[in-house]
Amino acid sequence: MLRFDDLQLFVRAADLGSLSAAARVMDMSPAVASAALKRIEAQLGARLLARSTRSLRLTAEGEGFLEYARTALSSLDEGRRLLARGQDQVSGVLQLSAPSDFGRNLLLPWLDQFQREHPQLTVRLLLGDRIADLFRQPVDIALRYGEPEDSSLVALPVAPDNRRVLCASPAYLAHKGEPQQLEQLLQHNCLLYMLGTRVHDYWQFHDGKRELGLTVSGDRFSDDADVVRLWAVAGAGIAYKSWLDVAGDVQAGRLKVLLPELTCERAPLNMLCGHRAQLSKPVRLLRDMLSEQCGILSRSRNP
CATH class of the missing domain: 3.40.190.10 (Periplasmic binding protein-like II)
Known part of the structure; x- marks a missing residue:
């Protein structure tokens, strides 16, 4: 398969009438340029340029191939421009x-x-x-x-x-009471999320001095995080949710953030x-x- 840079070198050398000049323009050494020309000639099975110590000219085969090489390079450049335009479009x-x-x-x-x-x-x-x-x-x-x-x-x-936040609905808190300390979560129905076979029942916090954590329990599990949120809004228990997921419910009064003095897990x-x-x-x-x-x-x- 012909290489793009080999074609470029051939066309530049034909235009400049010098392989060394083409090498300088393309920022390559004369030896690399010479090897590239030999490679393309070997792949085509024809001599494209007749070279001597002082001059370079196209052979008959080289003259015939030159326009095809120009056309190929032009088509590739147009293709690259089309790709660049496509990457810049929002479509x-x-x-x-x-x-x-x-x-x-x-x-x-x-x-x-x-x-x-x-x-x-x-x-x-x-x-x-x-x-x-x-x-x-x-x-x-x-x-x-x-x-x-x-x-x-x-x-x-x-x-x-x-980060996550502890939250529950006003109706649940009115019925079960609002926890004032972390350990009181053990007395509440906690709404649990599961991913695959793993249940996320170990909730972690930081009180500004040390890491805290406890294993909670509840009567509801779901592998759909939105179901856990809906259960919390319906008053079924306490949830430990990403703030992004419950921000609208908290702002609308459907949920209340609990123990806000604690720093909850990053999410x-x-x-x-x-x-x-x-x-x-x-x-x-x-x-x-x-x-x-x-x-x-x-x-x-x-x-």
Whole structure:
């Protein structure tokens, strides 16, 4: 297969009438240039340039091949320009995966606005709390809470300072009482989230001096984070949720934050992709928009 840089060298040498001049223009040594010319001639099975110590001229075969080489290089340059324009446009299909709770209650309205601003963009959205296999599932990017376990993935922070909060509905607190100390959670019905076979029943905190943690229990488990939120809003118990997921409920009075003096677990939101080539203009713009919106919600927790 002919190499792009070999074709460039041949055309430059023909235009300049000198292989050494072509080598200087292309920032390569005379030896490398000579090897490149020999390589293309060997691949074509024809001598393209007749060389002596003082002159260089096209052979008959070289004259015949020169225009084809120019055409090929021109076509490749045009193709590269088309790709560059395509990467700069906000169009095409954006395939992403997002957590169920964040996706339904925050991402959907934000995506609606994003598509109104970019009407040529098509969105394919997969919702679920399992870690998307970016090399097998039909997605370009995934939004996920927590630090990525796969070090081969590219992780871009969206809400790096997001944390969990303890929360419950006013109706539940009126019926069961509001816990004033962390240990009192053991007397309450805690709403538990599970991922795969793992139940997240060990809740961790920091009181400003030391790490605290306890194993809680309850009568409800779900592998859908939005179901846990809905149970909390319905008054079924106490939830330990990402602030982003319950900010709207807290602001509307449907949920109340408990033990606010404690610092809860980090729950950073990241945008994950398999490699940086997937960071197209739509992806970069989406990340900017999500970072801005999540920042507004984060500041509403700590104004």
